[in-house]
Amino acid sequence: MTYENLDAKLVNALLGDGRASLRSLAEELDVSVTTVSNHLSDLEEEGVIQGYTPRVDYDSLGYDVTAVIQLKVEGNALPDITDSLKEHRQMISVYEVTGDYDVIAVGKFKDTDGMNNQIKTLLTDPDIKESNTSVVLNAVTENEQFELLIDDD
Amino acid sequence: MTYENLDAKLVNALLGDGRASLRSLAEELDVSVTTVSNHLSDLEEEGVIQGYTPRVDYDSLGYDVTAVIQLKVEGNALPDITDSLKEHRQMISVYEVTGDYDVIAVGKFKDTDGMNNQIKTLLTDPDIKESNTSVVLNAVTENEQFELLIDDD
DNA sequence: TGGAGTTGATGACGTACGAAAATCTCGACG
DNA sequence: CGTCGAGATTTTCGTACGTCATCAACTCCA
Known part of the structure; x- marks a missing residue:
């Protein structure tokens, strides 16, 4: 497994709501806000998450x-x-x-x-x-x- | 007429950064935070913006x-x-x-x-x-x- | 009259930072 | 050969502080 489980869960949570706050993500995944913040920065730096966009109809x-x-x-x-x-x-x-x-x-x-x-x-x-x-x-x-x-x- | 294009500008700004704060959007578009908030809610209610997602690689x-x-x-x-x-x-x-x-x-x-x-x-x-x-x-x-x-x- | 702005109050939010916990490394010892 | 553990490294966490979103009441003005 190249990527830790938390990272996958984090990506999935954001796929559900791309503007979710770090706090709500932390609660959902049962980890601290800091951990979410760290992993999210890492995912962005690694290029797994390349940015955020609204879904325009x-x-x-x-x-x-x-x-x-x-x-x-x-x-x-x-x-x-x-x-x-x-x-x-x-x-x-x-x-x-x-x-x-x-x-x-x-x-x-x-x-x-x-x-x-x-x-x-x-x-x-x-x-x-x-x-x-x-x-x-x-x-x-x-x-x-x-x-x-x-x-x- | 001055704000005719505010909605389009708002969508474009979010296409640039889907997690931008209302404040930064307000500054970028040179309107108040309240106005951004109101227009954004409207766009979401109308279904023009259907949600937000990370761009996953x-x-x-x-x-x-x-x-x-x-x-x-x-x-x-x-x-x-x-x-x-x-x-x-x-x-x-x-x-x-x-x-x-x-x-x-x-x-x-x-x-x-x-x-x-x-x-x-x-x-x-x-x-x-x-x-x-x-x-x-x-x-x-x-x-x-x-x-x-x-x-x- | 309705869209836009201002103000102020409140609770939520993001981030920096140091402490604490978990994990890894690698040489020493049985 | 196996394993033990001190030290190093990584990961996670709680706190604190300045910023942010939201709401309501009120003003402005075309």
């Missing part, structure tokens, strides 16, 4: 369309393409992958017109050999972070 | 393999399939989509063996007509939450 802000875009790219142009995708504000995830396509990206848009425009400008790149866009009809689960396993003794 | 915890799984599903079995995917702890995102496939899911696994096992058990379902798995070679961007636009006058 983009739907309620008018970003009604989510799309999964798959691209076949000219081999040596891959870094350029992924970089350019990364620059696009509305790209949630950009993956280089094995399989039929080389890149899979997930983006959010205000409407299908906005989506089409963005995608069209993207596809002007001559290094993109083929593309395939799937529009999300229903996001059953999105960006879910799962809890860590605790092995009790 | 699953790579550093040994979840080295991310995969994008695409499925063609027997029409009326779609809810069953998405539900079952949702139950899988390690599924980050599960989308019902238009296009060649009916479902696109993203999952994280400790290794390729673990991934293969999980996927194999998944595919025993007779309602899954076809599947296609892409292994992520490089996560350029993952679960990024973009900042909201501020329209200045």
Whole structure:
């Protein structure tokens, strides 16, 4: 076990409430506030916890369309393409992958017109050999972070 | 009008630091603590901010393999399939989509063996007509939450 | 009139610091 | 060869202090 049990419990507790106070965490895990503070700093320094964010509901802000875009790219142009995708504000995830396509990206848009425009400008790149866009009809689960396993003794 | 964009600014500030104190937010946005508190409560009640989470680096915890799984599903079995995917702890995102496939899911696994096992058990379902798995070679961007636009006058 | 700010009171919060407890290290001894 | 224990190291804890969140009552002003 690379990481102590307390650390896993701490991460799980924070996954439940990312703004929980050190005191409430300490009570929940039955250790002192100082211990929570120390372990939390360690987790942050080690990079296990890379920061904290609110979970924003983009739907309620008018970003009604989510799309999964798959691209076949000219081999040596891959870094350029992924970089350019990364620059696009509305790209949630950009993956280089094995399989039929080389890149899979997930983006959010205000409407299908906005989506089409963005995608069209993207596809002007001559290094993109083929593309395939799937529009999300229903996001059953999105960006879910799962809890860590605790092995009790 | 002066505070038209306060909510957007507040969300953006929290996207920068999800554990920022009301006081630091108030100073950053040049409004009173009370105002920040009120607007934040409103955003939470409206569901724009649905909660707060740490950003966990699953790579550093040994979840080295991310995969994008695409499925063609027997029409009326779609809810069953998405539900079952949702139950899988390690599924980050599960989308019902238009296009060649009916479902696109993203999952994280400790290794390729673990991934293969999980996927194999998944595919025993007779309602899954076809599947296609892409292994992520490089996560350029993952679960990024973009900042909201501020329209200045 | 309603959104924003101010003030003040109260209890909760984060962090620094030193003490206490637990754990590890490693040579000496039976 | 096994184990014992003093000293070193790490981990945990309690306390104290300055800051913070929250609430209520009241003011300001467009």
